[in-house]
Amino acid sequence: MTKSQIWVSAFLVLFLALFLLSRLTKEEEVKENTLPVNPMPQTNISSENISVPDMIGRLGCKGCHGAELEGTRMGPQLTGLQQYWSRDELINYLRNPNSYMDKERFAKFKEQFPGVMMPSFNNVDVKDLGKIADYLLSLK
Numbered sequence: 001m002t003k004s005q006i007w008v009s010a011f012l013v014l015f016l017a018l019f020l021l022s023r024l025t026k027e028e029e030v031k032e033n034t035l036p037v038n039p040m041p042q043t044n045i046s047s048e049n050i051s052v053p054d055m056i057g058r059l060g061c062k063g064c065h066g067a068e069l070e071g072t073r074m075g076p077q078l079t080g081l082q083q084y085w086s087r088d089e090l091i092n093y094l095r096n097p098n099s100y101m102d103k104e105r106f107a108k109f110k111e112q113f114p115g116v117m118m119p120s121f122n123n124v125d126v127k128d129l130g131k132i133a134d135y136l137l138s139l140k
């Protein structure tokens, strides 16, 4: 190879590397955009005229627990809870889920839903949380 041929091929390699690099970073951007959005709950709702299922919808519970609360890969099902929770404990849990993380069932959830955390709803009126608890405990 002559000296100029070497230069040309060096430039070609550089060009290709830059091209691939830009492709890679672009793909990363796309991936970031398609990540499941953490449905940040709206916690300042008033329950005056809204049903409990609507409240559950507005608070973003369904984003993780499913439209029918049947569970998704972001959160467990919310049916059959009466075998694990009393009303008061459940209200407590919704206000401060972190304090229940060391329970045995929650160790399992941690493996099942890596990187997803049940948000605390301590800004929601306790009366509303009571209604939500009653509703959840009625789901068989």
Ligand code: HEC
Residues within 6 Å of the ligand: 038, 039, 041, 056, 059, 060, 061, 062, 063, 064, 065, 074, 075, 076, 077, 078, 081, 084, 094, 097, 106, 109, 110, 113, 116, 117, 118, 119, 121, 132, 136
């Ligand atoms: C960002 C996703 C997400 C949102 C939003 C969310 N949860 Fe959860 N929830 C989880 C995950 C994940 C768990 C499992 C425990 C853990 O890993 O923190 C959980 C656990 C629970 C549990 C305990 C289930 C059991 O079997 O004991 C209840 C009850 C619950 N969520 C109710 C709700 C309610 C009600 C709402 C809305 C007010 C809600 N969650 C919103 C992700 C979410």
